Amino acid sequence: MLARTPPDSLLTMADPLVVENLSVAYRGVPALQDVSWTAPVSGLAAIVGPNGAGKSTLVKAILGLVPSTGRVTVGTRPFEAVRDATAYVPQRASVDWDFPATALDVVLQGMVREAGWLRAYGRTRRDKALALLDQVGLADLATRQIGQMSGGQQQRVFLARGLARNARILFLDEPLAGVDAASERIILDVFDRLDRDGRLVICVHHDLGTVAERFAHVLVLNRRVIASGPVSQAFTPETLARAYGVPLAI
Template sequence: MNNTAALPIPALSVRHLTVAYREAPVLWEVGWATPSSGLVAIVGPNGAGKSTLIKACLDLVPRLSGEVRIFGQPLAAVRRRVGYLPQRASVDWDFPATALDVVSMGRYPRAGWLRPLGRFQREAARAALAEVGLADFASRQIGQLSGGQQQRVFLARALALEADLYFMDEPFAGVDAATEKAIVTVLRRLADQGKAVIVVHHDLATAPHYFDHVLLLNLRAIASGPMSSAFTPDNLARAYGGRLSLLDQAVAAAAGAPGAAPRG
């Protein structure tokens, strides 16, 4: 590994990552590297540790062992290049805040500690809100938005960070068709701009269409790589082993999506 500098640096690389809640391991010796840009899905059955993997990479849950590098460096050194979209259910949507208030949080790093958010940052937040089609909802209290709109507010907040690597935890969970389409459009545009987006995704049917790369995860890293080579019925069977109905769904999805993502 002496000539790593000559190769494109992975947006995220993980070595020997082990995470346990209490005594039970959730992730075991996970090793994985993403491409330097593009759309990457983390796929696996419920409880496979998909969200935990993201949180462990972001230092939100403690690691028992392992090393995480983002653009070849520890998180603390590249924080400004990292964006995060948490699960929608992780916050209290009755909080007295407007959509613009929430998206503005994505500009806090530009303002810095203890400094008020200037007009320029607020306008940038407004632009991010417009990008996800919610310009007219800026002053709406977040509890008054639909689930899909709330998800788009989170997406806009992530966009407002102007990061190079995004971690998104189930952005497609429980959203309407219009929101799903809007999110896919935004993801595509991020990929076209050369950014990397890592998405926890649990819809096997759409995964091969939306993403270029995949990690199949179930406690361990089962397989990873370009969609065409990693998202195979064999690998899916290993990831979802023993869960027959899910397995059928997985095989059907893989068969229905012969190889590469549509843009591949």
Template sequence: MAADGVLAPSRSDVQSADAMRSPPVAVHNLSVAYGGVPALIDVTWTSPPSGLVAIVGPNGAGKSTLLKAMLGLVPAASGEALIHGEKIERQYGRVAYVPQRSSVDWDFPATALDVVAMGLYRRIGWLRPVRRADRERARGYLETVGLSDLADRQIGALSGGQQQRVFIARALAQESSLYLLDEPFAGVDATTERIMTNVFRKLRADGALVICVHHDLGSVPEIFDHVLLLNRHVIAAGPVVTDFTPALIAKTYGVPLEPLGQAKAAPDDV
């Protein structure tokens, strides 16, 4: 029951004229460099209005960098990324971000519920405390990802898949219509994979856009409907059925196109 209320797009999104007119994410001629080394070169991409998008490419292709550039976490050398037609600074709180699991200290003194409640912090506002009602609300999102029993467990005592689901629940608590996730399926168990896939499908049904950096080529057609093939440049972007082709994948990973089974030169993570 909590899940139904939880996954509906928030009222502000439905009413926003901007959200109707502009695509959730629009990237224009974006280039990003780290210490002079280009990570993204002249990336232009317009997201579909809703659906499940996989950003796919080899290691070092700039996949995480693209997500971070959308969020304003890394500066653009040139070009820009717009969220609902506006700079990210005007859209904080309308984008739910799930960082890589390895980016935080899991020994931190916090319970699963504490972390999920962080998704409510923007709505609670500066200087105001987290109240009982907020915690009850956070509990609903934990239920959505099947973790109500572990609400009070310290986060370091959870399995990797459970930690990932805590992050998903925190993102759901933001009640956004746009979700950016960095490798959510990396190293998770089958239960977590199933629960996350169901959550994403529910979000799509509610009209949200979910963009995942994804590393497992094999599961792309099964989970996602759109794909962005990236190797510093955009190689291809579009529906999985038309753009997730062996030829374009080979081009993305920089391996010669050969019949399956002979592509010995393919990198390990393909």
């Protein structure tokens, strides 16, 4: 059997994520139209825009979770070739919280690539999963069923699962929506560590008032790209007015 390629060897820290002319339609209704975007090589990037702007759809299209036209590359390779070097944390609303899994089970799922579907998780991987839960402040809740946790705790469990993939690029869909202040602080601390480690964190984000404080790069979207680039250049009252259709104070 061929050995799996370690995820960190799939990408170098200089390989950019490039989206070219990406379009998505649901039942003939355009959700994204000719979106082209070059993400920063590393750091924290926010995707913002009004409801229905296609923010979550863009992330899913990049990941190949919804049908689309266009092209997504990382460095010189198609996204599919480097998928194992990425991780995805979906919106909480898309998760079946009644599934009989503990917090530890969920984090171990992030290591399936390492262990393989048909192999049991050894002590080493369980210890690693517990260490990741400790990073997000949940080591003492490792055996708790995920549906019995608060919203902020659930979000932290899925962040730990994303970290378990040791990914170079992490996609998170509304990771701070509806979480308590303690969970928000822990999540942002993890983001800061990933930033210092040279990784790329791409977040669908809803709170415009905190974009400049928390992110270095922004993509302003409303089915099409309105603006993208460093927050100081792309996150302006003018671009927000174009995206939201009304003047907004930053």
